[in-house]
Structures are given as structure tokens and as C-alpha cells.
Amino acid sequence: MRASLVSICVGAAAVFATGSALANQDLIQRQQNPKEWAQPAGDYANTRYSKLNQITAQNVGKLQVAWTFSTGVLRGHEGNPLVIGDMMYVHTPFPNIVYALDLKNDGKIVWKYEPKQDPNVIPVMCCDTVNRGVAYGDGMIFLHQADDKLVALDAKTGKVAWTAVNGDPSKGQTGTSSPLVVKDKVLVGTSGGEFGVACHLTAYDLKTGKQAWRAYSSGPDDQILLDPVKTTELGKPVGKDSSIKTWQGDQWKIGGGCTWGWISYDPQLDLVYYGSGNPSTWNPKQRPGDNKWSMTIFARNPDTGMAKWVYQMTPHDEWDYDGVNEMILADLQMGGTTRKTLVHFDRNGLAYTMDRDTGELLVAEKYDPVVNWTTGVDMNKNSPKYGRPTVVSQYSTEHNGEDVNTKGVCPAALGTKDQQPAAFSPDTKLFYVPTNHVCMDYEPFKVSYTAGQPYVGATLSMYPPKGESHMGNFIAWDATTGKIVWSNKEQFSAWSGALATAGGVVFYGTLEGYLKAVDAKTGKELYKFKTPSGIIGNVNTYEHNGRQYIAILSGVGGWAGIGLAAGLTDPNAGLGAVGGYAALSNYTALGGQLTVFALPAGN
């Protein structure tokens, strides 16, 4: 069974896969085969961990470039390729080209898919035209295009099997996220929080592309697929109209809560997990209330979409701390028992460890000591504010009000971590987290909503924390205690997804363009290589013909390319002066390249 699945006959496997369970079973088997990289994050649990151990802490210093591939596109390259059998699937930012490369034949292009998309979608995408990669299932490659279409491509030929229209870019709805195949469905989110879009997670039938269910982040119970009695938050039923009663009037209709991050799945509990983004606008004064269920972790049934539990991390957001970052599912030893946990490193600077079955909050701690907008989460189960972060009024843009510049808020709007996914190693039991070490001034003001136009409502400027010059850290985190185990400084934000391996090595990329390998136990740097452009992609690994390969997409851009390309200003260095923080443009330029590494032959 394994041999035939790993072979190139992925199309044949699909033909015989008649039931939904089979497609799912195929994916689970593939993710257990470390030679492949079959899921966007490597596995359903989003661990970004590989059992491959040919490359070790002892020999990684000998790593060499094995082969490279130019994508032909010059904007920000997020995500990572998939490896299915002998084929590698490489995606690009807009225009969202997909290449199928034959690993048996020096990466020869077997097929190329380039959709025709209206270029008017480009400026509707907040913060560059990124795409976080394709998904695989049932012999098909699923691409979430910039124009918010979900396309199914035959994995063998690149031929379009079906197209589903998930949203309308003329209303600000766009696609940047990676889909996830679960059972007989493909799940996909939406971007558009800066355009007043009411966002949702939608499930499509794997075979036909027909919509199966859609769960909005805000609105009436039947649209957000919450059961007033059965759906819980921190163990208590959410009650009737839990979302709309936390908005003024019908503001929930333009409420954001976008779903552009990563999706996880636990096959045993049969639950999918993802987070929702910021409420629109960025001006908190204009939208009184908790703005549920923006900034929320959702656990949903993949067949019906119905939520089992929810948890709103940042009620009434005042800083654009989207809650979309990945949910990593790990079984951890806590208090003498094994807990099925969900670990989430939020933009708001807090790392949450939760029971992923019940939604119980176990740990909520700062994963960067400079985080200052909150003194922490109320962990007293008897408190009326249980589970809520305590906001420091000095850094509250709601408290300080419109047309007031709130200074020195840490983290900045791009969060202590953005979408760049962390990794978890079951060997060390540690999480490896690429982080931003940036603070901001934030001034909200009144804005007016026009469909398809930006709906922002705040001015902000970003800079490193006071007295510091580095803008990123790469940390190892113990999610059972909520403590940093080790931390490496990075000159710029660490905006690349990490990879942990059984070889005891952890990999990540940097905005200057370095691929770095560090010791999983100590964080000691073991290897680095400067790729042609800055890295905002995610490292992954696969094995072919007995050799382990490490792959990374270069191509600077994204949020990081906006804020950092010109360098950040230092408010403490005098009136608007540019401080000693060298601009990223002094280190790297646009590019779009896959670089693949291996040990020298014979090692």
C-alpha cells in the first residue's frame, strides 16, 4: 500500500478512493511518511516536525545547495512547496502560478498552471500579494487564488477539475491562505479585514467544489454556526446571539474577523481549529463592545461546521492583534498527566496552551518580555473576568481615544508573531517560534466605510523596543510552563516558518535571506547560507533517492517588506530621525526562488 501511494500514481489512487474516509486516510498515511511533505504544515497537527534524521546537529555544518528553481515572480513568497511521491508542487504570489516539478528528473517542469486574474485584485490585498501554498487531497492540488477562487487541479496534469467562487475581490475579499483537506471536504478562509469584509471559514465538497457549509466569524447564531447551549467558551455555554449583542447596531456586517491563517485538524477528536482576525475598523472607539467572535480560536466539527468551543483572546481589539496564527496540536505532560493540548502563539504577544477537546485555558503567558499592553490573563475561574486579558490603560487606544497618539505599545500591530508558523518537536517537547520584536505608536481616528475600499482608521509607526536595536528573536518555548527556554536575537523580524527535525536540528529563514540551522536543545547556530532574497517562506524537508533535502522559498515582501524595506524610524533618537536601524533594502532585493539543500553525496 505504502509503495504504491508514494509512487507517482497519485491520480490512480484517487480513482479508486471512492469514500470520503479513504481520501482522509490517504492524507494521514502520507503525513506519516517523512519522505513526503503532504500537508501545508507537514501534518494535520501543524507541528512542522519531520522524522527524517539524516541531517543532524553534528553534520548540518556540511550542508550544500543541491538545486534551485526560480519561480519567475518577484513579490513576497510565503508558505512552502508540497512533496507528493516524486512530485514537488511550488506555488507563487500573484498571479498564483503552480509548478509541478519532477524530482526524478532534476526538477523538470511537468506542468504549470497560471490562472487569469484581474490585476485589480492586487491593491485589494493588504500587505503584498502573498500566497501561503497549496494543499493536496484525492489526487488533486487545491489552490486558493488571490481573487478568492478555490481551484482544484489534477495533480498529474494541472488540468482544472473545478472552481469555487469563495468571495468577491471588488468588495475587498481576497485569498492568501492555504486550504486544508479534511475527509471529503476542502476548508478555506478569507482575507479582507482592512476592507470591512465579514469573514468566514467555508467547506467545499472535495469532488465537486459544491459549498457544504459556511461559518462566519460574526453575526447571528445560524450564520456563525454556534449552538447557544452546546457551544462553550471556557466551559460555559455561549448563549443566544453571543456575537451580535457585542456589536453596535449592524456593524457586525462589516466586522472583519478574517480567517486568513492556518487550519489544523485532530482526526481522533474530529475537530478543526483556526483563529479569526481583527474586527474592522482599527479605530476601537467606532465599534463599542467585545466584537465577538473576532480574535477567537474556533474548534469546529468538519462535517457540519458547528463549533464545539470558542475562546476570544483579545476582546474589543485596540491594536490589530489578529488571532489567525496557527494552532499546534501536541500531547504534553502537564501536572502528571498527558493533556491533548492546542498551543497558539498569538499576535497579541501571549502564548496560549489549551485543552483542545474542551477549550479549557491551561497557560497564557507572554512569549516576549517586552509585551506591555496587558499585565496578563485573569486565570481565576471564579472571576467574572476569567480568561480576559487585563489591559494597561496607558497603552489602551480605546482609553486614550480618537485623535490621540498612544505611544510605546508592545508588540506592534504585526504582533509578537504573525502568520510565520512555529514548529514543535516531540523529541525536545519544545516549540520553536520565529518572532517580531517591534513596538508601535497607534493613533485611531474616525473613518467611513465604502465597499471594496480600505477601512483602516488608525495611523501607526513601528520601531524596536526602547534601548534595543534588534527587531526579531527566534525562541524555544516550553508550553507546559509558559517559559522561554532559549532565545536568539535576529536583526530583523524572524518572518519565516520553522522546521524541527528528528536530527536534532531546527531550521528557519531570515529577512536578510539566510537559511539558518540551530541546535534544537541549545539554539546554537550550526549553519547559515544566504539565499538570493529575503525569506518570508517556511522551511520544509523531504527525502528522495535516500537523501534528505531541506527546501526554502526566498522572496522578500509581505507585511515585513512594507514596514522594514525602508527601515524603521526611532522615536527616541530625536524628531523623526532615522536611528541606527539599517534598512532591509541594504541587505536584499526582490526575488522568487526555491533553494534546496542536502549533505554532500557520500555523507
Next chain:
Amino acid sequence: MRMIGGMLAIVAVTILQGAPVSADASGDPAAVKEEGGKYFDKNGNPTYKIQTDGTVDWFTYSGFRRYHSDCHVCHGPDGEGSTYAPALKDSAKTLTYDDFIGVIASGRQVVNTARESVMPAFGTNPNVMCYVDDLFVYLRARGNDALPRGRPAKREDKAEAAKKHEKDCLPTQ
């Protein structure tokens, strides 16, 4: 969309001494006239007025704010450009006032094999169009190196005329 330009009530007209500055595409940016807290050059184009202690006029300050809400996500902080969108401080120098406003209202596309640059049309967006002069004045000041990077530390007060214009221009929700 309501008219946004040229409707400020003339509260005061003052002839100001303009220091000689090198000309940009709109001409000499030196302010020679003030109407309701808004400054104009000798050709009648909106311009900035920055005092020796760094105090900026209201419209330059307002332009800083609006730029960093609606423009910076593509064009980078302080009009400096990003990895994919041009530095608008340079555009304010090379485009005339009329052309500058035209691009903001109607958009612009450069799509070819090497690049896909698409500037959206903001003509229907009051958050941009009500402040289009503010944006021009701010970026003109940046382009002529009259204003350093970052938030202006001191500013003139918001004139009544500017408050009235904002009230008349922004739709109420």
C-alpha cells in the same frame, strides 16, 4: 462623492514670506498665501509651511496621519516606498498637483511580464478623497526634504475651516 477641493471658506488671507526653495513639478513650494490654516504656493497649489522650530501646518500633520492609514500598507512608512510600490515622496516631487490628485482618484496600472503594479482608484473613498490635499502637502514636504521621517512633533491647531470641511466631506454613519 462630494467636491473636496477649493471649497474652504476664506478665513484669512495672509501674504507670507517664502524662502527660496528648489522647485518641484508643481513649481516653487514656498508658501505665499494662507487660507484657514491651509497654505498655497505662488501658483495656487497647496503646500506645506514648516516653521524653524519644526512646527508643521495642520494639513501636513493630517497628511502624515492619513498617509499612514491608507497609503503605507503599500507605499511604506514616511513615503519611502516598499518592496513593490514606489516612494510617494518622489512622486509628489515629479507629478504636478493635478496629476497627483488624478492618480489617487482614478488609479494607475503597470502590468507586464516584469511587474504588476496596480494603484487602486480611491475616487469613491471619502477617507482618502476628503484628505487628498493633506496627502499631497505631506508628501510634497517629504519630497522636498522639508520634513524628516516620522511623526511631526509640533503642529499648528486644526483651523475651524478644516473642521467644517471634514464635517461636510465625510459621510456620517
